[in-house]
Amino acid sequence: DAGVIQSPRHEVTEMGQEVTLRCKPISGHNSLFWYRQTMMRGLELLIYFNNNVPIDDSGMPEDRFSAKMPNASFSTLKIQPSEPRDSAVYFCASSWRGINTEAFFGQGTRLTVV
């Protein structure tokens, strides 16, 4: 298996632009997570899907952020409009649902908003 695939790996955009981050989970996994990592706040859970359904989006910072999972093999995280404080590394991870299964992470997308 190719693992969790995220694209793009790096994104530089201007403030106010729309940014879309993409994730392909491991085939067969039914849980998907989006995280944001910064030096100040560490690894924050943004949103969590089970069987393509959002279970908990309380970590989404504000209405500028939205996430979708239209099918079991694809998810997007969109920021519109982007702001410099959104600059971070965004990770997607997938797993089997359950408290005893580890999550597998993608390589992350490094987002820089200038």
Added chain:
Amino acid sequence: AQKITQTQPGMFVQEKEAVTLDCTYDTSDQSYGLFWYKQPSSGEMIFLIYQGSYDEQNATEGRYSLNFQKARKSANLVISASQLGDSAMYFCAMRGNQAGTALIFGKGTTLSVSS
């Protein structure tokens, strides 16, 4: 709410020595899972070890072991015989039904191994 606390921002150890990275957690769940991940400077997240709340024995994976003390709600990672390649950020995490089985992370501990 579930919470993971890692109180050591940085730890320093010499090669071949053992090191313990601390992790405490808070949950009202009776059944939960505890995980440790490693993040080297290259940025990828690598799963190291898992401990279930009902597991009677501490988990071990090669040079990694998890010192699980349920009554104290602690799940410390022990790395034996440290190597230079162990220098990285280490995260403790948990999954429980209270959070809908979401995987919640602590702030992490940076480990530096010197020769």
